[in-house]
Amino acid sequence: MASKVVDNYRNGAEISKGDAECKKKSVEVLKELGLPMGLFPLQNIEEFGYNQNAGFIWFVQKKKIEHNFKMIKQVVSYATEVTAFGEKGKLKKITGVKTKELLLWLSVVEVYMEEASKEKVTFKTGTGLSDSFDVSAFELLE
Numbered sequence: 001m002a003s004k005v006v007d008n009y010r011n012g013a014e015i016s017k018g019d020a021e022c023k024k025k026s027v028e029v030l031k032e033l034g035l036p037m038g039l040f041p042l043q044n045i046e047e048f049g050y051n052q053n054a055g056f057i058w059f060v061q062k063k064k065i066e067h068n069f070k071m072i073k074q075v076v077s078y079a080t081e082v083t084a085f086g087e088k089g090k091l092k093k094i095t096g097v098k099t100k101e102l103l104l105w106l107s108v109v110e111v112y113m114e115e116a117s118k119e120k121v122t123f124k125t126g127t128g129l130s131d132s133f134d135v136s137a138f139e140l141l142e
Helices: 019-033
Strands: 014-017 047-051 055-059 065-069 076-087 092-101 105-111 120-125 129-134
Touching: 014 019, 019 047, 019 055, 019 076, 076 105, 092 120
Parallel strands: none
Antiparallel strands: 014 047, 047 055, 055 076, 065 076, 076 092, 092 105, 105 120, 120 129
16 A cells, blocks of 8 residues: 555556566666666565656555665665655655664665766765665666
């Protein structure tokens, strides 16, 4: 069940249902935004929506998952609902994504790629901390 925030962006949005179709559409949107296509390794996605006019993106999945990006040794948690505002090379105002730093889970609020360097992707947390990683760590895995 999607939240009230998602409901505000349904009008005019392209909405996909079912895991396979949602994964396909999410990869298309990430590619369109110029972002790594493996940023959202979600499972059992029930709904994916993209309101292009507002730049609003959302995922609804059956249950929260944790994914280990082995190449960079980072564990990321994805809630049952993940939302963000997308623009070229950037996702901002992200909700539902956390990264584990030492013993703490920190909310990821922004992901972006510098125009000058398309080899690095930077993750910014709600505490203001940020870290950059090679784009290759977020390649799409089948």
